[in-house]
Amino acid sequence: MAQFETSRRSLLKAGTAAAAAAIAPAAAHASENDKSVKFDGEYDVIVVGSGFAGMACAYKVAKAGLKVLMIEKMGVFGGNSAICGGNMACPVNPVQKAQGIKDSEELFIADCLKDGLGINHTELLDVLYRRGNDTVKFVTDCGAEFVPNKMLFEGGHSVPRSYEIKAGSGSGYIVPMYETLSKMKNCVMKTRTKFDDFVLDKDGRVTGVVCREGYRFNRKLASDDVENKTGHRRVYKARKGVMLAAGGFSRDIWFRQVQDPRVVPSTDSTNQPGATAGVLLKALEIGATPLQISWLQFLPYCNPHEDGFGVTVNFTNHACMDLGMVVNKKTGKRFMDEHAGRKIKTDAELKVIGKDKNYPIAICDDSIVKAINPSFVKAPLAAKTVFVANTLEEIADHFGIKKDAFLAEVKRFNQFVKEGEDKDFHRILKFNNGLTISKPPFYGVEVAPKIHHTMGGLLINPEAQVISSKTHKPIPGLYAGGEITGGVHGASRLGTVAVLDALTFGMVAGENLAKA
Amino acid sequence: MAQFETSRRSLLKAGTAAAAAAIAPAAAHASENDKSVKFDGEYDVIVVGSGFAGMACAYKVAKAGLKVLMIEKMGVFGGNSAICGGNMACPVNPVQKAQGIKDSEELFIADCLKDGLGINHTELLDVLYRRGNDTVKFVTDCGAEFVPNKMLFEGGHSVPRSYEIKAGSGSGYIVPMYETLSKMKNCVMKTRTKFDDFVLDKDGRVTGVVCREGYRFNRKLASDDVENKTGHRRVYKARKGVMLAAGGFSRDIWFRQVQDPRVVPSTDSTNQPGATAGVLLKALEIGATPLQISWLQFLPYCNPHEDGFGVTVNFTNHACMDLGMVVNKKTGKRFMDEHAGRKIKTDAELKVIGKDKNYPIAICDDSIVKAINPSFVKAPLAAKTVFVANTLEEIADHFGIKKDAFLAEVKRFNQFVKEGEDKDFHRILKFNNGLTISKPPFYGVEVAPKIHHTMGGLLINPEAQVISSKTHKPIPGLYAGGEITGGVHGASRLGTVAVLDALTFGMVAGENLAKA
Structure with a gap:
């Protein structure tokens, strides 16, 4: 059967870039001879993107013996996944059981719905519950290592339910997966290769991709997706299907501001610069269903004096917000449940x-610092983003916190911890294990939210198939997982659930592609 | 230049429906011979939809002497516009000035941003401010009649700034516009004609539409857009451009639930049954930019015992919420600022x-009823949705309101009105003009929110041009206005601003098409 590109309406034909205007008009048609396409190579599965969802899918499919092509537009593999915190939620797991922590699917979904403002697609959360322990086994088999017998008590979760990745970041999954894949003859992985378009057959099945090899992302452009014409055009066939794992658009200066005009070009993001909306938008052109695209999530424990994700996030989150406290300089007082979900804390x-x-200002003490992963402390100390002092008075002086009120507030907080009841903000304190802010040295760090995750995206079903808005059924041959999809998290996600989300739906897509 | 349909990827070719499966696969390609299209007719401008934005655009263009085709998929013209309340906001207008009401662009935009949660596109609100009085003149010239020297004080607005349409509904604009257009030889209007696809030229300019004449909307289908294949295919050329005025998707059972899973098929809506997402989704396929699509607005003054919009909305809104009060039966007390924006009231x-x-239960008295448009009272009295009694005790008994607390609350409210200060909910009371709930007979009515307006849609610029996500520039030949667009209202709109929005951007699109 003859193959047709959708790309006769596409601009991104770098191979013929000389003939195109600098910015071509919308929906331009290509030349006559694109009705049948000449493929430059054939694979069983093509994976677009190399973060958690892409790696997990490629791994599953390659291990099944299929021929895989993974394309990554940036110069390195891993996307945001490689630089994120990397800890992974898993509701109702054996470590919880061993520690007597009572968890359930209902509790997990209720926690997600709370910060998600009730608009989560619970049929997708159900997949995370049903397959979570499979995902843990899968990534462990891949070579990921968790801190043994440890459950993190992450913000917004009612109980400790998150595995801590030993490596201290998402590289703990990406690196071993990449190393295995790079040794497999049936897996080809290409950096600097930008997805431009889909190839469809006459029945609308996705049968390949148009991409540009040798493309170089240019962060100086106002919009790399629109303006960058580098690289040479290649068309690859995907006999079984295409997996979209291209991530979110937290760094898409134009598209994110269309969704939320309060976000200006200078608004910082924790994401790598390549996090743009190009693949998402191209999928809409073949009828993929958009959902909840306008919800941008901020990470509420960033440092305003670092660019991007920085090195201070894990310290602020796990030391000061999980166990310590956060105050308003002007009042010296707490102003939120430091353990609430990300949306609640960002708004506050x-x-x-x-x-x-x-x-x-986020605060903790020596006893808290000794209780967390040592890697979380080293980097911010070296970067001097955290201020250390022998007394709380010095902390107050350094940051300009209203001193008397602050000292009284620390005492009040410590009393709450001892009594196990936060009378001001109803924070869950039982997992503090009695840790208070009492033992010098004391630590203080400034806090600001940065754009972290774009919650919406493409609609998928529990099989990771992309759903067409034209048929309400799967688009044949098209799968997606991770941040390019929407629905799992609703309006706002809890920490460590995105890692589970991306790895699980990558794995599910891989399973389904392997048997497709 | 040869014309190409995008619809080779479309299913909706009723002319060849026999050859198509009941539900064709996504992105199906059409037959070989659709590279050049045979037009069944040529117009200067084609308008898709016949509500405020469509009528205003067609009127402007037809009056300029151009040849216009307006297509409407339902059996009657007017869409939701014909059945909506019809009153129209206009910031900084002469009636306000004559009455000493101080308004400004800043105040108008601040009011819209408050209920819109700050995510409104203020460059579009600015158009409503700059062109509002032009719109009033335009619709008056068209034959619309407002109650003279009257400004309504609508929920969420800080000052009275809304014209009251004499007819008591949006038909007050639609009917005279339609009557004029129907007498013009250069304007062709077709009902039961469903837009299916765009025709684009090789440079991506929109040059026509594919539609089906003799189509019959079928409200019994789970999704009319996907399943209904009735009608015969026609392709019309639009020499100057196409105007999308197809409205929102409050009745699109599938798509609205994708955006907000809490909305179930039985969730009622004030909209006519044809309010589906088909045209919006097709525009995304040619690269139109989606924004804020997941925000559904509820109308917080509907009657739960009527289907759809019903006949009680204007009474509840203008008598009980603008001037009276609303109580919780269980407590007998007020629980919100009855004059807040729609989102705030819906949530409460x-x-x-x-x-x-x-x-x-929403309450008012005889003095209030005498102060509002008499047409707002007649219909609910005839429909018996409103309960009338000689005493407040009877009202309490009838609805099961906690009586003593309720009687005390009415006294408290009346005192607030007299003092001009709402100590409980900070409602603006100065425009109550001293009207309290004191004079029998008393009126009571039950209240429930229903889906009313889908806030997001296509991104347009201040010229009503649809912006491409592929170029960040206008898609040549494509305009849009009204509920199919997004951004003006952000997360939630204030009452009477949508009428101004749709009529203004319809007018602006018409002006630009006339000179295109």
Whole structure:
């Protein structure tokens, strides 16, 4: 059967870039001779993107003996996944059981719905519950290592349910997966290769991709997706299907501001610069269903004096927010449940920060620092983003916190921990294990939210198939997982659930592609 | 230049329906011979949809002497516009000035941003401010009649700034516009004609539409857009451009639930049954930019015992919420600022209603009823949706309101009105003009929110041009206005602003098409 490109309407034909205007008009048609396409290579499966969802899918498919092509537009593999925190939620797992932590599917879904404002697609959360332990086994088999017998108590979760990755970041999954894949003859992985378009057969099945090899992302362009014409065009056939794992658009200056005009070009993001909306938007052109695209999530424990993700996030989150406290400099007092979900904390912090950039101060002490992963402390100390002092008074002086109120507030907080009840913000304190802010040295760090995750995306079903808005059925041959999809998290996600989400739906897509 | 249909990827070729499966696969390609299209007719402008935005655009263009085709998929013209309340906001207008009401662009935009949660596109709100008085003149010239020297004080607006349409509904604009257009030889209007696809030229300019004449909307289908294959295919050329004025998707059972899974098929809507997402989704296929599509707005003054919009909305809104009060039956007390924006009130009501359907009761008295448009009272009295009694005790008995607390609450509310200060919910009371709930007979009515408006849609610029996500520039030949667009209202719109929005951007699109 003859193959047709959708790309007769596409601009991104670098091979003929000389003939195209600098910015071509919308929906331009290609030349006559694109009705049948000449493939430059054939694979069983083509994976677009190399983060958690892409790696997991490629791994599953390659291990099944199929021929895989993974394309990554940036110069390195791993996307945001390689630089994220990397800890992974898993509801109802054996470590919880061994520690007497009672968890359930209902509790997990209720926690997700709370920060997600109730608009999560629970049929997808159900997949995370049903397959979570399979995912843990899968990534462990891949070579990922978790801190043994440890469950993190992450913000917004009602119980400790998150595995801590030993490596201290998502590289703990990406590196071993990549190393295995790079040794497999049936897996080809290409960096600097940008997805441009789909190839469809006459029945609408996705049968390949148009891409550009030798493309170089240019962060100086206002919009790399629109303006960058580098690289040479290649068309590859995917006999079984295509997996979209291209991530979110937190760094897409134009598209994110269309969704939320309050986000200006200078608004910082924790994401790598290649996090743009190009693949998502191209999927809409073949009828993929958009959902909840306008919800941008901020990470509420970033440092305003670092660019991007920085090195301080894990410290602020796991030391000061999981176990310590956060105060408003102007009042010296706490102003939120430091263990709430990301949306609740972001909203509270933005109110405090206001127009005069009154960044909240996150606080902890030596006993707390000794209780967390040592790697979380080293980097911010070296970067001097965290201020260390022998007394709380010095902390107050350094940051300009209203001193008397602050000292009283620390005492009040410590009393709450001892009594196991937060009378001000109803924070769950039982997993503090009695840790208070009492033992010098004391630590303080400024806090600000940065754009972290774009919650919406393409609609998938529990089999990771992309659903067409034209038929309400799967688009044949098209799968997706991770941040390019929407629905799992609703309006806002809890920490460590995205890692589970991307790895699980990558694995599920791989399973389904292997038997397709 | 040869014309190409995008519809080779489309299913909706009723002319060859016999050859198509009942539900064809996504992105199916059409037959070989669709590279050049045979037009069944040529117009200067084709308008898709016949509500405010469509009528205003067609009127402007037809009056300029151009040849216009307006297509409407339903059996009657007017869409939701014909059945909506019809009152129209206009910031900084002469009636306000004559009455000493101080308004400004800043105040108008601040009001919209408040209920819109700050995500409105203010460059579009600015158009409503700059062109609002032009729109009033335009619709008056068209034959619309407002109640003279009257400004309505609508929920969420800080000052009275809305014209009251004499007819008591949006038909007050639609009917005179339609009557004029139907007499013009250069304007052809077709009902039961469903838009299926765009025709594009090789440079991506929209040069026509594919539609089906003799189509019959079938409300019994799970999805009319996907399943209904009725009608015969026609392709029409649009020499200057195409205007999308196809409205929102409040009745698109599938697509609205994808955006908000809490909305189930039985969730009622004020909209006519044809309010589906088909045209919006087809525009995404040619690269139109989606924005804020997942925000559904509920109308917080509907009657749960009527289907759809019903006949009670204007009474509940203008008598009980603008001037009277609303109580929780269980407490007998008020629970919200009855004059807040729609999102704030919807959220408050849904909390009260809960799972046991504890509908709030909206109350007013004879003096209030005498102050509003008499047409707002007649219909609900005839439909018996409103309960009338000589005493407040009877009202309490009838609805099961906690009586003593309720009687005390009415006294408290009346005192607030007299003092001009709402100590409980900070409602603006100065425009109540001293009207209290004191004079029998008294009126009571149950209240529930229904899906009313889908806030997001296509991105347009201030010239009503649809913006491509592929170029960040206008898609040549494509305009849009009204509910199919997004951004003006952000997350939630204020009452009477949508009428201004749709008529203004319809007018602007018409102006630009006339000079295109």
